[in-house]
Amino acid sequence: MFFLKDLPTPDMTSQYARYYAPLEPEQIVDVLTELRRASLLIRDIEAYFRERDFSLLRFLILIIIDRQSDRDYLQFSEIVEKVDVSKPVVTRTIKCMVETGLLSMHGDEADKRIKNYSLTDAGKACIQDLFPGYFKLLGAAAGKSNS
Amino acid sequence: MFFLKDLPTPDMTSQYARYYAPLEPEQIVDVLTELRRASLLIRDIEAYFRERDFSLLRFLILIIIDRQSDRDYLQFSEIVEKVDVSKPVVTRTIKCMVETGLLSMHGDEADKRIKNYSLTDAGKACIQDLFPGYFKLLGAAAGKSNS
DNA sequence: CCTCTTTAGTTATCATGCTAACAAAATAGG
């Protein structure tokens, strides 16, 4: 998805290069090649999590809370900013993660709008379970880029 | 989306590198950096088409039919293979494109299962309209990668 | 021919992304 199997061909660039003069055709081919590689890897990663009834976004949310060095929780808006996905998607995803026992919510006494989320033990275990396979996919991609 | 705003940090690699020994931490950082760059560009591209009530997939379908050098049509299954998206998504997308007059369908007398699709004049015009902005986004990304 | 398998494409259902519009709490400023 996202990019054509055989897109970066010379005819494409020569045919369409006139549309935006400042660009070298080779640069466009490079960008398209990178997009293609990345979209395949993203698809593999998403398939990896989907096969385990999980999702990349849920995994990333676990990771960023775990990585926070000074606290064991993050505020909703901090999560949104770090994962860089729209707020409604984060609302929905976090709701599911609380329901399945991966996150716990605790409010703020001073500001009743704020919601903070921490990892549960199950959430920490989930990272441990999923990390090796995830890392392996990244590593396989790194290997290919060197060839 | 897809990758964290600040993911490729040293602590992440040192903390998790043990999960998959053969990998150099720098390689993982490179892959994550590439994923991040690509996912931002994909998001920009999708936003570009969405703002114009279109989609990347519809655009790619137009392009691959247009690029076919020996014929002015493609069979459904050829489109599926080239765009590398699941068949049901292509069915739905092409249906919409026929309804909005961008593609025309013509069957095959010998094999009644087969459906071939060609660009209409509106479909060709659509490519002309959308290509410059698309190319510009690719070019902006190419520029950034060099810096 | 007549069944069985394969191929081509569709339908149904769900997950995850988005924007727009909203509700509730906090803050600002007269």
Next chain:
DNA sequence: CCTATTTTGTTAGCATGATAACTAAAGAGG
């Protein structure tokens, strides 16, 4: 204080991706 604005997070609705299961036509083998 009391209204107006800002901030925090949610709800509603839609677009686009996936898989599983299906229909219909073609081909294969007795």
